[in-house]
Amino acid sequence: MDAGRSSARDRPAPSALRRCVAVDAGTFAREHWGSAALLSRAAELPKPFGDLLDLDAVDELLSRRGLRTPFLRVVRNGEVIDSRQFTGPGGVGAEVADQVRDDQVMRLFADGATVVLQGLHRVWPPLIDFVRRLGDELGHPCQANAYVTPASSRGFSAHYDVHDVFVLQLAGSKHWTIHPPVHPDPLRDQPWNQRAPTAARGEPLIDTVLRPGDAMYLPRGFLHAATALGEVSAHLTVGVHVVTRFALVDALFALLRDEPELRRSLPVGIDAADPRQLAPHLRAVAEVLCGAVQAVQPEAVARAVRNRVWTGSRPEPVLPLAHAQFAGELRAGDVVRWRAGLRCRTVDGTTLELPDRTITLPDGTTRALRTLLNGAAVRVGALPELDGPAQLDLVRRLLREGVLVPAGADPAASP
Numbered sequence: 001m002d003a004g005r006s007s008a009r010d011r012p013a014p015s016a017l018r019r020c021v022a023v024d025a026g027t028f029a030r031e032h033w034g035s036a037a038l039l040s041r042a043a044e045l046p047k048p049f050g051d052l053l054d055l056d057a058v059d060e061l062l063s064r065r066g067l068r069t070p071f072l073r074v075v076r077n078g079e080v081i082d083s084r085q086f087t088g089p090g091g092v093g094a095e096v097a098d099q100v101r102d103d104q105v106m107r108l109f110a111d112g113a114t115v116v117l118q119g120l121h122r123v124w125p126p127l128i129d130f131v132r133r134l135g136d137e138l139g140h141p142c143q144a145n146a147y148v149t150p151a152s153s154r155g156f157s158a159h160y161d162v163h164d165v166f167v168l169q170l171a172g173s174k175h176w177t178i179h180p181p182v183h184p185d186p187l188r189d190q191p192w193n194q195r196a197p198t199a200a201r202g203e204p205l206i207d208t209v210l211r212p213g214d215a216m217y218l219p220r221g222f223l224h225a226a227t228a229l230g231e232v233s234a235h236l237t238v239g240v241h242v243v244t245r246f247a248l249v250d251a252l253f254a255l256l257r258d259e260p261e262l263r264r265s266l267p268v269g270i271d272a273a274d275p276r277q278l279a280p281h282l283r284a285v286a287e288v289l290c291g292a293v294q295a296v297q298p299e300a301v302a303r304a305v306r307n308r309v310w311t312g313s314r315p316e317p318v319l320p321l322a323h324a325q326f327a328g329e330l331r332a333g334d335v336v337r338w339r340a341g342l343r344c345r346t347v348d349g350t351t352l353e354l355p356d357r358t359i360t361l362p363d364g365t366t367r368a369l370r371t372l373l374n375g376a377a378v379r380v381g382a383l384p385e386l387d388g389p390a391q392l393d394l395v396r397r398l399l400r401e402g403v404l405v406p407a408g409a410d411p412a413a414s415p
Contacts, residue, residue: 016134042213141312149228172233178206181221251304310355315341327399332381335407377407
């Protein structure tokens with residue numbers, strides 16, 4: 001493995017967001033993010049989406065990748081089909097009972113059912129890379145599902161999602177109708193099935209046909225329904241699990257569990273159903289809350305919120321065998337870089353906080369760590385303020401911790 005040799009993989013990948021929207025990032029943030037739908041035609045976007053997924057790839061996933069539930073759902077007439085109708089034993093040596101049966105999926109699809117491939121950001125390499133980059137650009141975790149619908153069929157009836165979505169049309173044509181929210185900015189525990197499905201009436205905001213290469217952004221809460229036209233239609237839905245202001249409320253209340261006055265028991269014999277009896281205690285709690293909230297430090301809230309964001313998406317994959325060999329044979333001339341998408345925070349220069357653990361590095365490594373954190377490819381022997389053995393020790397440890405990877409190993413530069 002010649003990690004010191006530069007290649008096309010070292011060049012920055014194109015913006016994932018720009019592939020989804022026909023406006024620049026600043027305009028998208030100001031005029032559309034979380035507030036307004038955006039329709040983008042193929043001619044306005046850098047290129048179609050066939051490199052991310054196509055119908056041949058769908059067939060491969062369904063037939064040769066050993067998918068299990070819940071990586072596949074099948075929907076007919078708006079209802080999810082029991083997975084036992086399209087899964088079965090994996091055969092000798094597999095020891096699993098819910099592997100996807102391609103022949104049964106074919107039967108259901110031929111009968112008009114929609115195939116939904118879920119969690120593709122975990123199983124299909126081009127989408128692993130694309131979704132990670134999009135999440136990094138937005139600052140919010142993302143996921144990817146694919147919806148494959150037979151000709152002239154509808155998957156789900158009108159509904160809203162509790163996350164923002166980018167709809168990327170892959171194949172065929174699909175007619176979409178978009179209506180304004182009945183419940184703006186729904187939280188994750190406020191799904192569509194809690195609302196009466198009567199609001200998708202009246203004049204739609206968008207009534208259009210998406211064709212291959214077209215895209216649409218829908219903030220959470222916008223009602224939508226889609227019907228395939230005269231051929232098989234497939235689209236990707238990239239869901240953005242937005243971090244909301246209510247996440248700050250959750251973090252505050254979690255921190256307030258340490259407030260002794262809020263943990264006190266109510267009096268013996270109180271009738272908790274009587275507003276008059278509760279009133280003085282409610283006033284006391286409100287006073288304590290006001291004082292405690294004012295005293296909470298932003299650092300404590302940030303720590304709680306960032307744990308949600310950092311664990312909501314996974315960084316660039318590590319190649320266990322190749323990277324372990326690279327670390328074992330590390331030389332001063334080798335080139336490494338920060339693992340793309342890995343979130344972290346440094347404390348006191350030599351302590352590295354990661355999503356699942358904290359690493360303490362030796363004194364004197366502050367400048368070297370700062371150099372690595374910049375994200376650019378760095379030759380091991382060029383790390384500042386460390387002698388040769390210390391350079392190798394630091395990089396070898398960070399490679400084995402999954403913090404660094406060999407430069408040129410980023411698969412995300414190709415889409």
